[in-house]
Every structure is written in C-alpha cells, then in structure tokens.
Amino acid sequence: MTTMNRRIVLASRPSGAASESNFRLESVPIPVPGPGQVLVRHHYLSLDPYMRGRMNDAKSYAEPQPLDEVMVGGTVGEVLASNAPTLAVGDKVVGMGGWQEYSIASADGPSRVAKVDASRIPLSAYLGVVGMPGVTGWYGLNAICEPKAGETVVVSAASGAVGSVVGQLAKAKGCRVVGIAGGREKCDYVVAELGFDACVDYKAAGDPKALRALLRAAAPKGIDCNFENVGGTVLDAVLAQMNAFGRIAVCGMISRYDGAALPLAEPALILTARLKVQGFIVSEHPAVWPKALAELAAGVIGGTIKYRESVAQGLERAPEAFLGLLTGRNFGKQVVRLV
Amino acid sequence: MTTMNRRIVLASRPSGAASESNFRLESVPIPVPGPGQVLVRHHYLSLDPYMRGRMNDAKSYAEPQPLDEVMVGGTVGEVLASNAPTLAVGDKVVGMGGWQEYSIASADGPSRVAKVDASRIPLSAYLGVVGMPGVTGWYGLNAICEPKAGETVVVSAASGAVGSVVGQLAKAKGCRVVGIAGGREKCDYVVAELGFDACVDYKAAGDPKALRALLRAAAPKGIDCNFENVGGTVLDAVLAQMNAFGRIAVCGMISRYDGAALPLAEPALILTARLKVQGFIVSEHPAVWPKALAELAAGVIGGTIKYRESVAQGLERAPEAFLGLLTGRNFGKQVVRLV
Numbered sequence: 194m195t196t197m198n199r200r201i202v203l204a205s206r207p208s209g210a211a212s213e214s215n216f217r218l219e220s221v222p223i224p225v226p227g228p229g230q231v232l233v234r235h236h237y238l239s240l241d242p243y244m245r246g247r248m249n250d251a252k253s254y255a256e257p258q259p260l261d262e263v264m265v266g267g268t269v270g271e272v273l274a275s276n277a278p279t280l281a282v283g284d285k286v287v288g289m290g291g292w293q294e295y296s297i298a299s300a301d302g303p304s305r306v307a308k309v310d311a312s313r314i315p316l317s318a319y320l321g322v323v324g325m326p327g328v329t330g331w332y333g334l335n336a337i338c339e340p341k342a343g344e345t346v347v348v349s350a351a352s353g354a355v356g357s358v359v360g361q362l363a364k365a366k367g368c369r370v371v372g373i374a375g376g377r378e379k380c381d382y383v384v385a386e387l388g389f390d391a392c393v394d395y396k397a398a399g400d401p402k403a404l405r406a407l408l409r410a411a412a413p414k415g416i417d418c419n420f421e422n423v424g425g426t427v428l429d430a431v432l433a434q435m436n437a438f439g440r441i442a443v444c445g446m447i448s449r450y451d452g453a454a455l456p457l458a459e460p461a462l463i464l465t466a467r468l469k470v471q472g473f474i475v476s477e478h479p480a481v482w483p484k485a486l487a488e489l490a491a492g493v494i495g496g497t498i499k500y501r502e503s504v505a506q507g508l509e510r511a512p513e514a515f516l517g518l519l520t521g522r523n524f525g526k527q528v529v530r531l532v
Numbered sequence: 533m534t535t536m537n538r539r540i541v542l543a544s545r546p547s548g549a550a551s552e553s554n555f556r557l558e559s560v561p562i563p564v565p566g567p568g569q570v571l572v573r574h575h576y577l578s579l580d581p582y583m584r585g586r587m588n589d590a591k592s593y594a595e596p597q598p599l600d601e602v603m604v605g606g607t608v609g610e611v612l613a614s615n616a617p618t619l620a621v622g623d624k625v626v627g628m629g630g631w632q633e634y635s636i637a638s639a640d641g642p643s644r645v646a647k648v649d650a651s652r653i654p655l656s657a658y659l660g661v662v663g664m665p666g667v668t669g670w671y672g673l674n675a676i677c678e679p680k681a682g683e684t685v686v687v688s689a690a691s692g693a694v695g696s697v698v699g700q701l702a703k704a705k706g707c708r709v710v711g712i713a714g715g716r717e718k719c720d721y722v723v724a725e726l727g728f729d730a731c732v733d734y735k736a737a738g739d740p741k742a743l744r745a746l747l748r749a750a751a752p753k754g755i756d757c758n759f760e761n762v763g764g765t766v767l768d769a770v771l772a773q774m775n776a777f778g779r780i781a782v783c784g785m786i787s788r789y790d791g792a793a794l795p796l797a798e799p800a801l802i803l804t805a806r807l808k809v810q811g812f813i814v815s816e817h818p819a820v821w822p823k824a825l826a827e828l829a830a831g832v833i834g835g836t837i838k839y840r841e842s843v844a845q846g847l848e849r850a851p852e853a854f855l856g857l858l859t860g861r862n863f864g865k866q867v868v869r870l871v
Contacts, residue, residue, distance in 0.1 A: 246804075424800065446800040456795035461763065461785040464811035465585075472803035 198223045199508050200263045200293030206250055211519065215248065216264070216512040224297045232274040233298050233306060235290050238508070238529040239267035239320035240515045241354075242445055264292035264511075267325060269309065269316045270531075285311040287319045292511050294531050313494050321354045321526035322500040323489045329475040330358030330420070331485035333442035336478070337471050338418035342367030345412045347431055350422035351392060352379040352501070354526035355444060358489070359420045360389050361498050368418075371411045373427055375521045382524075387499055395427055404430045420444060429458040435466045443472040501525030537562045538847050539602045539632030545589055550858065554587065555603070555851040563636045571613040572637050572645060574629050577847070577868040578606035578659035579854045580693075581784055603631035603850075606664060608648065608655045609870075624650040626658045631850050633870050652833050660693045660865035661839040662828045668814040669697030669759070670824035672781035675817070676810050677757035679779075681706030684751045686770055689761035690731060691718040691840070693865035694783060697828065698759045699728050700837050707757075710750045712766055714860045721863075726838055734766055743769045759783060768797040774805045782811040840864030 197220045204217035226232045247258040247265060258265055268290030272282050279300045280286065288306035290296035298306040309319050321327060333355075340346050346363040350356045351372025360370045360383060372383040372392040380392035391411035398404035408430050415436040421428055424446035435441070446455070463470055492498030503523040505514035511529045518527045536559045543556035565571045586597040586604060597604055607629030611619050618639045619625065627645030629635035637645040648658050660666060672694075679685050685702040689695045690711025699709045699722060711722040711731040719731035730750035737743035747769050754775040760767055763785035774780070785794070802809055831837030842862040844853035850868045857866045 428799070443803045446803050454798040454800060456797050457799035458795050459793040460767070460796035460799075461793060463809060464782045464785050467811045467813055467816070470802060470809040472806045474806055477806070 196223055197221070198293055198295040200291070201508060201511055202261050202263055202292075203248060203258050205260070207248055211245060211248060211516060213512045213516065218509055223295050226274055226276050226297050229277050230297050230299050230304075231272045231277050231280045231286075231306070233268070233270045233286055233288065233290060233296050234273050234532070235268040235270040235294055235296065236530070236532045237269050237317045237320055238290075238292055238511060238531060239324070240505075240511065240518050240523075240527040240529065241267070241326065242518065244515065245519055265289065266291050267320050268296065269319050270296075280306070280308065284308050285316055287324065292508065294508055314490060317502060317504070317526075317528050317530075318493060318500065320528055321502065322358055322493055322498060323486055325475060326354035326526060327358045327489045328482055328485045329444060330355045331362060331489060332475050332478055332481055333420050333444050333473060334359050334362050334418075335485075336481065337442035337469075337473060338420060338440045340366055340368045340418045343369075344417035345369045345371065345414055345436075346418040346420070347371045347373065347408070347412060347416050348420040348422070349373040349427050349431075350445070350521075351383045351389065352387075352525060353422065353523075354500070356420070356422055357383065357387055357500055357525065358498065361387055361492070363418075364388050364390075365497065369412070369414070371408070371416075373408070373423070373431075379524060382501070386501075401426045401430060405433060408434060415439075418442075421446075425455045432457070432459060432462050432468075435462065435468055437466050439466060439468050441468060441470040443470060503527045505529045507531070535562055536560065537632055537634040539630070540847060540850055541600050541602055541631075542587060542597050544599070546587055550584060550587060550855060552851045552855065557848055562634050565613055565615050565636050568616050569636050569638050569643075570611045570616050570619045570625075570645070572607070572609045572625055572627065572629060572635050573612050573871070574607040574609040574633055574635065575869070575871045576608050576656045576659055577629075577631055577850060577870060578663070579844075579850065579857050579862075579866040579868065580606070580665065581857065583854065584858055604628065605630050606659050607635065608658050619645070619647065623647050624655055626663065631847065633847055653829060656841060656843070656865075656867050656869075657832060657839065659867055660841065661697055661832055661837060662825055664814060665693035665865060666697045666828045667821055667824045668783060669694045670701060670828060671814050671817055671820055672759050672783050672812060673698050673701050673757075674824075675820065676781035676808075676812060677759060677779045679705055679707045679757045682708075683756035684708045684710065684753055684775075685757040685759070686710045686712065686747070686751060686755050687759040687761070688712040688766050688770075689784070689860075690722045690728065691726075691864060692761065692862070693839070695759070695761055696722065696726055696839055696864065697837065700726055700831070702757075703727050703729075704836065708751070708753070710747070710755075712747070712762070712770075718863060721840070725840075740765045740769060744772060747773060754778075757781075760785075764794045771796070771798060771801050771807075774801065774807055776805050778805060778807050780807060780809040782809060842866045844868045846870070 269287045272284040286306035298304045346368045348356045348359040351374045363370045370389045372389045375396045380394045383389045393407045419441040422445040608626045611623040625645035637643045685707045687695045687698040690713045702709045709728045711728045714735045719733045722728045732746045758770045758780040761784040
C-alpha cells in the first residue's frame with residue numbers, strides 16, 4: 194500500500210468557462226486518524242453540477258470552495274483503519290470526502306460518514322440514485338411539484354442522475370412524463386429504458402420556436418409540473434406551456450453557471466398562469482432523507498428504478514470528467530472510480 | 533330621471549399603449565329588471581390595472597374583454613327597482629356592473645351583487661380597501677408571503693389600493709415594511725400617513741444600480757417577503773436582495789401590459805436564495821374573502837387601516853382616469869364617481 198494520498202485542489206477560479214487549468218493534482222501523505230476517527234479509502238468520487246457554483250467567489254447558497262484546498266465532493270469507500278466504536282475496518286461508507294483517494298472521517302460531525310449496505314446495491318449508486326441526486330429528485334417532485342395522477346410532468350436533463358429519478362417516480366404516480374435531453378441517444382434511453390412517455394431532444398430543435406413546437410407535441414395537454422435542472426431557453430419553453438396552477442421546482446440553472454446571467458424571457462407568465470416557482474437545496478431538508486432513501490433503495494432493489502452511470506477511471510481524470518458533465522457529455526450519473 | 537344609460541364599450545384593442553380611442557361612450561335605454569332581478573344605479577366605478585390585460589386578445593387568466601361590449605369593472609351603487617326578495621329598493625350593493633351608469637343584477641349567479649353597510653364605511657371603499665384590492669393584499673401577504681415579526685417586507689406600488697393594505701397589514705404583524713413608489717409625494721404619504729418604515733422613490737433612482745442602492749439602504753437586512761405589483765427593473769432590484777427562503781407574491785406585472793414582455797434579469801436567484809415565487813388571482817380564492825373583508829372593515833372602522841382615493845367625476849372621464857392609473861398618475865385607489 195502506498196503512503197501517499199493523491200488529491201485535486203482548486204488552483205484558480207474560472208473567468209467564464211471552467212477549464213482543467215483551474216485544478217491541480219497533488220500528492221500528500223495519507224493522514225492518520227485521531228481519536229474517534231477513521232481512515233477511508235475512496236472507491237468512487239461523485240461529480241455534480243453544484244460544484245461549478247462553488248468554484249466562483251460569489252454569494253450563493255454555499256460558501257465558495259477555498260483556493261488550494263481539496264475540491265468538495267461526495268465519496269463512497271471502505272474503512273481502512275478505525276478509532277471509532279461504531280465503524281469497523283471493512284465497513285462501506287458514504288460521505289463528503291472530496292476529490293482525493295483517502296480521507297479522515299468520523300461517525301458524526303462535519304466530516305461524518307454513514308455506513309451503507311453494498312450487498313444488494315452497488316456502492317457507486319450511493320452517490321447517485323440512492324444518494325444526494327436521488328433525494329434531490331424525490332424532494333423536488335414530492336415536496337414542491339406534488340403531481341397528481343394524470344398530470345403532465347416535464348423534467349429537463351432527463352437522463353441525468355436527478356432527472357432520471359424524477360421521471361421514474363412521476364411515472365409511478367400515474368403522470369404523463371416528458372423528458373428534455375440533449376441528443377437522440379439520451380432521449381431514446383429515457384423513453385425505452387426508463388419508461389418516460391416522450392422526450393424532447395433540445396439539440397434537434399434549431400431555435401427556441403422549434404423547441405416550443407417539439408415540447409407542445411410531447412405535452413399536448415400543457416404542463417402541470419416542471420422539475421427544472423437547466424434554465425435558459427429550455428425553461429422559457431416550458432414556462433410558456435405551463436397550465437394554470439402549475440408548479441416548478443428549480444433544482445438547477447446549469448446554463449447560467451458560466452458567464453453572464455441568463456434572463457427569464459416572460460416572467461409575467463408566473464402571474465397569468467398562477468404558477469408556484471420554488472428553488473431548493475436538498476441538503477437543507479434532512480428530515481426527508483431517510484424516507485426518500487428507503488423508497489429509492491427499494492426501487493433499485495426491486496428493479497422499478499433504473500439508473501445509468503458514466504464512470505471515469507482514476508483521480509487524474511476527474512477534471513476532464515467534470516468539465517464533460519457541465520457540457521452534457523456524461524450519460525447518467527457521473528462518477529470517478531478510484532480503485 | 534333620465535331614461536338613458538350611458539356606458540363605455542371597448543371600441544378597439546390597443547397595439548402598444550392603450551389610448552382613449554380604444555373606448556367609445558354610448559347611450560342606450562336603461563334596462564328593465566326581469567323576475568328575480570334588480571336595477572342598480574352605480575355611484576362609483578372601480579378602475580384597476582387588471583382591466584388593461586383584458587383589453588388584449590391574448591391568452592391570460594381571464595377571457596378577453598369582448599369588443600363593443602361594456603368594459604368590465606367593479607361598481608357600488610343603490611337598488612332603484614327590485615324583483616328580488618332579498619334586495620330592497622335603497623339597498624347599497626357592490627358588484628361587477630361595468631363601465632356604465634346602471635346595470636341589471638341579481639342576488640346570485642354571474643351578475644350577483646352583495647349588500648354592503650354604508651353607514652360606517654364610505655360606499656367607495658367597497659371598491660378598494662374593503663373590496664377586491666384589499667382582499668388581494670390580504671391574500672398575497674397572508675397566504676403566500678406569510679411574514680413573521682421582524683422580517684422585512686417590500687411592496688411595490690406602495691401607495692396604491694393594494695400596496696397600501698399590504699404594508700399596513702405587515703406593520704401590524706411587526707415587520708419592517710419598505711414601500712416602493714413613484715415620486716416623493718407618494719413616498720412621504722406611505723411613511724408619514726400609513727406608517728411604513730421606509731419608502732424608495734424609484735423615479736429618483738436614475739438607473740437600476742441606483743435603485744438597488746436605495747433599496748439596500750431601506751432594507752439593510754435584506755428582504756424576506758415581496759409583494760410584487762410592478763415587475764421589470766423594480767422586481768429585478770428586489771430579487772437581487774432577497775434573503776434565503778424568501779417569498780414573493782406576484783400580484784401584478786403592470787410594466788408588462790403594454791408592448792413586449794419584460795424579462796427577469798437573474799432567475800437563477802430563485803435557486804441560490806431558495807425562493808418561492810407565486811402568482812395568484814384573488815377571485816380564485818373565494819374561501820378567504822369573508823375573513824379578509826371582516827378584518828379589513830374592522831381596520832377601517834377602527835382607524836388602523838388608512839386609505840386614499842383618486843376620484844374622477846363622471847363616466848366620460850373613466851378612460852382618461854384609467855390611462856392615468858396605468859402610468860401612475862393616480863394616488864391611492866382610482867374610482868370614478870357617477871352621481
């Protein structure tokens with residue numbers, strides 16, 4: 194076993210689009226756990242769109258990622274050494290270990306990890322469908338959208354870690370589910386594999402008007418609920434077709450993370466259609482996590498909730514994989530395999 | 533008594549800004565009430581921003597105002613002749629009689645009028661503070677904003693029929709209340725007469741940046757609740773200063789009624805501040821009206837809720853007064869006195 198821990202730190206803040214030069218790979222000694230602590234070897238690192246926001250030095254819901262410190266991120270791994278009574282060597286754990294191969298953690302507090310059962314669910318899924326992205330989909334759909342059977346639910350970034358959960362949960366509620374995704378392959382997947390009723394390929398729409406026409410054909414009765422992962426012209430198209438008393442859960446504005454703010458073309462539609470538009474951050478709603486995770490785990494084990502992963506191999510590939518995620522090159526949940 | 537009823541119909545739909553040429557004054561015979569009906573002589577006609585939206589032939593929350601028919605509008609008046617067992621000659625009633633001097637009404641159904649007590653509250657107030665505008669303020673504040681004591685509430689069009697109610701109700705809940713209004717006189721009024729803590733004169737701000745600075749000075753702890761009557765750059769300024777978990781009740785987008793849609797500059801703030809932005813139309817929430825009206829009437833009688841009216845004299849002045857309302861020339865609730 195090596196005695197060195199490789200890690201990726203934020204070297205500089207992006208001006209405009211992020212690039213690989215914003216990251217720096219370092220080697221440091223593997224840390225030693227103190228009293229009550231454990232040493233975790235990470236098997237998978239999670240890459241998520243929220244990380245792009247943290248790279249800026251701007252007011253947001255979270256503190257900016259400090260320069261020269263390990264990039265924040267969810268991890269799953271195995272306990273290699275333990276001074277914590279409730280965590281044993283060999284336990285599989287999920288936590289926020291960051292973009293590195295090893296981390297020090299404990300059973301509670303800010304560096305806490307939680308034991309997971311890797312016997313029936315693959316370890317990497319705890320970073321996706323039965324992790325933060327899955328609960329994000331569950332919360333936005335159930336706590337904000339609250340769709341009823343027969344209503345039409347639209348979800349953008351439909352093949353992604355969050356969108357795929359939203360659509361499958363909405364289908365189980367008896368909704369008509371329309372995905373929006375980039376490219377024929379992703380659209381085919383959400384319809385054929387995930388069971389969505391329809392999917393709009395926004396890349397096939399040459400302009401906003403064409404996008405609206407495709408969406409109208411896919412959602413002929415209008416849209417009652419929207420789970421928004423994207424923003425920009427996709428949100429404009431959805432907003433224009435919302436039914437009265439529609440609900441929009443705002444989970445992501447990925448098309449705004451780089452460069453200038455994207456305006457919303459017709460905010461008056463919020464009034465004329467009497468919409469509720471609500472932003473949320475799933476980490477601020479810890480009370481729902483146990484219920485959501487139990488439901489998601491049961492769905493994965495039972496085969497009613499499917500998911501897909503893009504796996505990059507090796508920590509050094511994390512920046513490239515992350516930049517690909519921001520431009521939609523991933524297909525499903527993006528993780529980095531570290532073992 | 534004359535036998536003719538003067539009325540104003542929609543002569544044409546505006547392209548761009550509305551003008552007096554969109555209206556036509558007509559004289560027709562006073563109608564005769566049928567079985568179960570009453571004849572009402574209108575004392576006051578209400579002018580409200582929503583009427584501008586009805587003049588367009590566009591999808592909105594309400595059907596367009598038909599051409600060549602009497603303009604829709606709230607009215608208060610007196611029963612002149614009655615074939616309805618529950619309405620007597622001399623009763624004062626409020627209803628939707630439209631832009632005319634007389635109307636046929638009944639005790640229920642689409643042309644219904646409701647008896648009001650004009651002994652302790654002036655008749656015209658049933659079109660404003662103890663009418664639709666007052667309930668609008670009550671609903672948006674209590675059902676959507678739900679402010680807590682100590683929170684900061686901002687209301688645009690603060691000296692108007694709706695905004696003045698919002699601010700006074702919020703003050704009674706122990707909030708810091710900041711108005712936004714056009715001109716020193718209106719701002720002085722909402723602070724000195726209505727008891728707001730501060731007021732931002734948006735006309736005194738030369739540009740959006742100056743508007744934001746004025747707002748920041750008036751709401752130094754940020755904004756928890758916004759009752760939005762205006763939209764456009766005013767909403768952009770408010771949105772940029774909303775605190776986490778803030779609530780925005782969208783009641784009006786008056787600056788969008790004429791011409792092209794005004795975009796919202798930074799919709800991503802809905803996510804980063806985890807806001808709830810909700811549009812509403814008060815007529816769709818009939819269950820709250822009795823409670824709201826009772827509270828508003830008690831406030832007016834007790835002197836804790838003050839209001840102001842702009843009164844135009846004579847039906848023929850209604851178009852001019854209405855156009856003035858759309859550009860903020862009114863001060864307080866705009867009515868037309870018809871007797």
